[in-house]
Amino acid sequence: MTRVDAPLRVMCVDDNELLAGALRRTLEREPGMRWAGFISGGNLISARILEASPDVVLMDIDIPGVDVFEQAQIVSSCAPHIRVLMLSGHVLPHYIDRALDSGAWGYLSKNDDVPQLLQHIRLAAQGQIVLSAEAAAVRRGLRSVEIKPLARNPSHPGRA
Amino acid sequence: MESREKANILLVDDQPGKLLSLESILQELGDNILKAGSADEALKELLEKEIPVVLIDVCMPRMDGFELAELIRTHPRFQKTAIIFISAVHLTDDDRLRGYRLGAVDYIPVPIIPEVLRAKVAVFTELYRKTNELERVNKELKQRVEELDASHERLRFSDRMATIGTLAAGLGHDMGNLLLPIRMRLDSLSELSLSATAREDLAAIRKASDYLQRLSSSLRLLALDAQSEENGDSGTDLAGWWPEAEGIIRTCVSRNATLTVSIAENLEPVSMGKASLTQLIFNLVQNAVDALRETADGRISISAERSPASAAARLTVSDNGPGMAEATRRRCLEPYFTTKTRELSTGLGLTLVAGLVQRANGTVSIQSELGKGTSFCVDIPFAPPPKRFPPATGGRRVAVVTLNDPRFLAHVRSVLASLDFEVRSDHSDEADIWVTEARDESMFKAAMDFAARRPSSRAVVFGVPSPRMAFQARVRCITPEFRPSLLRSQIQNALEIPGPGASTP
Numbered sequence: 089m090t091r092v093d094a095p096l097r098v099m100c101v102d103d104n105e106l107l108a109g110a111l112r113r114t115l116e117r118e119p120g121m122r123w124a125g126f127i128s129g130g131n132l133i134s135a136r137i138l139e140a141s142p143d144v145v146l147m148d149i150d151i152p153g154v155d156v157f158e159q160a161q162i163v164s165s166c167a168p169h170i171r172v173l174m175l176s177g178h179v180l181p182h183y184i185d186r187a188l189d190s191g192a193w194g195y196l197s198k199n200d201d202v203p204q205l206l207q208h209i210r211l212a213a214q215g216q217i218v219l220s221a222e223a224a225a226v227r228r229g230l231r232s233v234e235i236k237p238l239a240r241n242p243s244h245p246g247r248a
Numbered sequence: 249m250e251s252r253e254k255a256n257i258l259l260v261d262d263q264p265g266k267l268l269s270l271e272s273i274l275q276e277l278g279d280n281i282l283k284a285g286s287a288d289e290a291l292k293e294l295l296e297k298e299i300p301v302v303l304i305d306v307c308m309p310r311m312d313g314f315e316l317a318e319l320i321r322t323h324p325r326f327q328k329t330a331i332i333f334i335s336a337v338h339l340t341d342d343d344r345l346r347g348y349r350l351g352a353v354d355y356i357p358v359p360i361i362p363e364v365l366r367a368k369v370a371v372f373t374e375l376y377r378k379t380n381e382l383e384r385v386n387k388e389l390k391q392r393v394e395e396l397d398a399s400h401e402r403l404r405f406s407d408r409m410a411t412i413g414t415l416a417a418g419l420g421h422d423m424g425n426l427l428l429p430i431r432m433r434l435d436s437l438s439e440l441s442l443s444a445t446a447r448e449d450l451a452a453i454r455k456a457s458d459y460l461q462r463l464s465s466s467l468r469l470l471a472l473d474a475q476s477e478e479n480g481d482s483g484t485d486l487a488g489w490w491p492e493a494e495g496i497i498r499t500c501v502s503r504n505a506t507l508t509v510s511i512a513e514n515l516e517p518v519s520m521g522k523a524s525l526t527q528l529i530f531n532l533v534q535n536a537v538d539a540l541r542e543t544a545d546g547r548i549s550i551s552a553e554r555s556p557a558s559a560a561a562r563l564t565v566s567d568n569g570p571g572m573a574e575a576t577r578r579r580c581l582e583p584y585f586t587t588k589t590r591e592l593s594t595g596l597g598l599t600l601v602a603g604l605v606q607r608a609n610g611t612v613s614i615q616s617e618l619g620k621g622t623s624f625c626v627d628i629p630f631a632p633p634p635k636r637f638p639p640a641t642g643g644r645r646v647a648v649v650t651l652n653d654p655r656f657l658a659h660v661r662s663v664l665a666s667l668d669f670e671v672r673s674d675h676s677d678e679a680d681i682w683v684t685e686a687r688d689e690s691m692f693k694a695a696m697d698f699a700a701r702r703p704s705s706r707a708v709v710f711g712v713p714s715p716r717m718a719f720q721a722r723v724r725c726i727t728p729e730f731r732p733s734l735l736r737s738q739i740q741n742a743l744e745i746p747g748p749g750a751s752t753p
Contacts, residue, residue: 110429113436168655177421185733193658198428199465202435215654217662217732224666 096213097124099142101133101159102175103151107198111146118206129154134162142170144209146196149176149183157190164191171212175205179222194218253380255373256297258282260290260316261305261334270303270334273362279373287311287319294320299329300376301369306335306347314350321351330372332356420467423460430457459495466496466526483517483631484525486552486561493526497550500534505546505567507533512553518561519631520608528604531597532565532624539569539622555627560610566623572616581612601626644670645680651710652685656730663736667745681743685710685728692723699723708742 098115100108108126115123124142127133129151137145137159145163147156160172171193176183184195193212196205197220208218257279259270267283274281282299284290287308293299302320306313313333320326333347336358344355354368434454442450490511501507518525533548540546547568555562572580576587581602601624605612608628616622647669651657660683661671672679679698686692686709695707699722711728724742739745 104425104429106426106429110432110436114432117436117439164655177424188659188732191655193655198424199461199468202428202432215658217658219662 095120095122096144096209097122097140097142098209099124099137099140099145100126101128101137101145101151101156102126102148103128104148114202114206121206121209134159134166137163137170137172138167141167143213145170145172146175146209147172147192149174149178149187157186160187160192161190173209173212173218179220184219184223188217195223196220197222252278253377255279255301255376256282256299257369257373258284258290258293258299258302260284260287260302260308260313262286262308263305266305270360270365273360273365274369277366277370277373287316290316291319294326294329301330301332301372303332303334303369306333306343307337314346317347317350317352330354330375332368332372334358334360416467420464423464423467427457427461427464431461462492463495463499466493483519484522485517486515486525486563487511487513489522489525492522493529496526497530497533500530500537501548502537502540502546504544505537505540505548508547508549510549510551512551515552515554515561516630518608518628520604520610520628524604524608525628528601528626529563529565531601532626535597535624536565536567536569536622539567543569557627558629560627560629563626563628564623565626566621568621571618571620571622572614573618577614577616580614644668646670646672646676646678647681647683648672648675648679649683650685651683653730659730659732659735660739663739666736667740667743680704681706681708683708683710683739686725687711695723706743708739 098121100111102108102111105128108128112123112126115121124140127136130136131154133151133154133156147160149156156174160174163170163172168191172191173194173196174183174187174192175196175198177198179195179197187195194208194217196208196218199222200208200220204220208220212218257274257277259267259274259281261267261270261283262285264285267285271281271283282293282297284293287310290302290304294302304313304316308316311319313335317331317333320329320331331350331352332354333352334356335343347355353372356365356368434450434457437450438447438454490509494509498507520528529550533550536548537546540548545568549564549566551562551564551566553562553564581598602612605626605628610626610628613625614622615625645668647664649657649660649664649671650673651660664671664683669681675682680702682695682698682705684691684695684707686695692709692712695709699705699707705722707723709723709725710730712725726738726742
């Protein structure tokens with residue numbers, strides 16, 4: 089767990105550079121947070137995240153040519169202390185489920201207010217699962233969801 | 249094979265005895281035999297019934313067979329009627345020729361050979377049946393072609409609807425993607441010490457971006473597949489929904505119309521999802537806008553209030569347009585029914601409204617008066633109060649969660665909080681349930697001890713050390729497969745909390 093006084097190092101994975109740039113500006117002026125860089129795509133996303141070892145990663149869902157769920161899965165099983173949060177414009181039940189099953193600590197919407205987004209980053213770092221209001225509503229309303237088998241088997245958490 | 253169609257065969261003869269003998273010969277064919285004792289009777293039968301074959305005796309008093317045949321042939325309806333003359337006299341070639349000239353198709357001399365007569369008549373009844381069948385097939389074919397055309401048309405429109413939906417979703421998504429950086433940059437800028445003009449500019453930009461933000465979220469609401477939407481646990485709060493949907497609904501109101509909105513306060517949430525609600529009102533407003541095309545001072549009003557009829561909210565969308573005729577009012581909810589040209593309308597808008605309302609167990613009623621306007625009144629039942637474990641009598645239930653893995657722990661806490669439990673990490677006497685894991689028997693025994701404290705106490709245990717332990721009434725075991733997407737329904741099942749996941753379709 090992060091030391092109380094150390095700033096949270098937040099990384100961004102998004103192919104939209106406008107967003108990355110704006111997020112950087114926002115995080116740099118936010119007390120207690122630090123920009124830990126951004127990755128716009130490519131197959132080595134998980135390796136680069138593991139190398140940078142941030143506290144929180146904000147990850148977009150649709151990055152061309154990349155299975156972000158698989159990348160999140162690798163990060164969460166190799167480095168459980170890195171908290172991956174999906175940040176997407178699509179708030180769809182099966183995406184939320186896949187994200188959480190892949191080891192993500194939350195699902196945030198690009199339509200959320202910025203202060204709420206920052207608050208969710210903090211809460212996830214403190215050990216809470218965070219769902220934006222939209223995502224929470226979508227998730228509660230589910231009747232049944234088709235869940236695709238994961239690429240890797242999550243180990244039994246009790247023994248982790 | 250189904251029974252073949254019977255043809256009418258008309259026998260015309262002034263002598264009843266001859267009629268009888270003809271009848272007995274032809275009976276074998278299995279067709280309907282009609283008898284006429286005179287030309288007058290024959291004409292009467294011909295006018296009343298459809299008769300493909302007529303057998304006429306040439307020699308009859310008053311009007312003879314030739315005259316009758318001539319009369320029959322002059323009538324357009326009988327151009328194709330087969331006329332067969334039967335005669336013992338007039339057997340010269342001239343007579344035959346005369347007969348043929350008058351439209352006879354055959355000339356049968358007496359004495360009659362029954363087989364020959366039957367064979368000849370059968371040719372014409374068979375021809376008649378074949379012609380009829382051909383006509384039927386033809387008609388059916390025509391109908392099929394029409395059906396095909398109609399379904400092509402429908403396909404084209406549903407395609408267009410789907411395209412519009414995809415477009416709206418994509419547009420809403422991309423707008424949201426760009427608006428987030430814009431909002432972040434605006435936040436950064438607002439922290440700088442700016443001149444009064446710059447602050448004014450900033451405020452104006454923020455206002456515009458807020459508007460676009462609302463538009464983007466309502467675009468996405470509009471595009472969501474309302475048919476698969478659930479209303480969640482608690483239904484939709486109308487006062488909270490309106491600001492989200494307002495952007496898109498206002499965009500469809502044209503300049504010559506004004507929109508007024510009044511949403512009553514303190515209405516209970518309704519049992520319809522946000523996307524459905526948006527699509528419902530959007531379509532009703534769209535319909536009102538179309539109705540007001542020719543009206544100079546168009547007014548549309550949306551109101552939400554408590555329904556006087558039942559435990560429901562009444563949403564009313566009214567316009568002061570030309571109103572609907574009774575026939576239109578009755579049919580307007582039918583699929584593809586429209587009074588507009590196809591370029592303007594798919595005829596599906598109000599059908600969608602009816603479908604959404606029906607799914608929510610609501611009702612639609614339409615008041616319309618020509619020259620005054622139209623009101624659509626939709627009653628949507630209030631959502632049932634959220635289900636709690638067990639039905640809360642006083643205060644929130646307390647859950648204690650002790651799990652090793654931090655992510656697992658976080659998920660369990662998140663699910664319990666969403667089920668309205670107060671979640672703690674330390675044991676206390678107030679705890680109603682304990683969620684833990686049982687790696688060995690002693691851990692399981694501890695769970696049993698906890699559950700035995702009060703009748704309402706429950707322990708939820710991940711993992712079962714031995715199968716015989718799985719049958720403790722107050723200790724609910726969950727197989728230790730950690731899938732966050734399944735966790736909510738696992739815990740709901742273990743605690744027997746009814747929820748959307750528990751109901752059977």
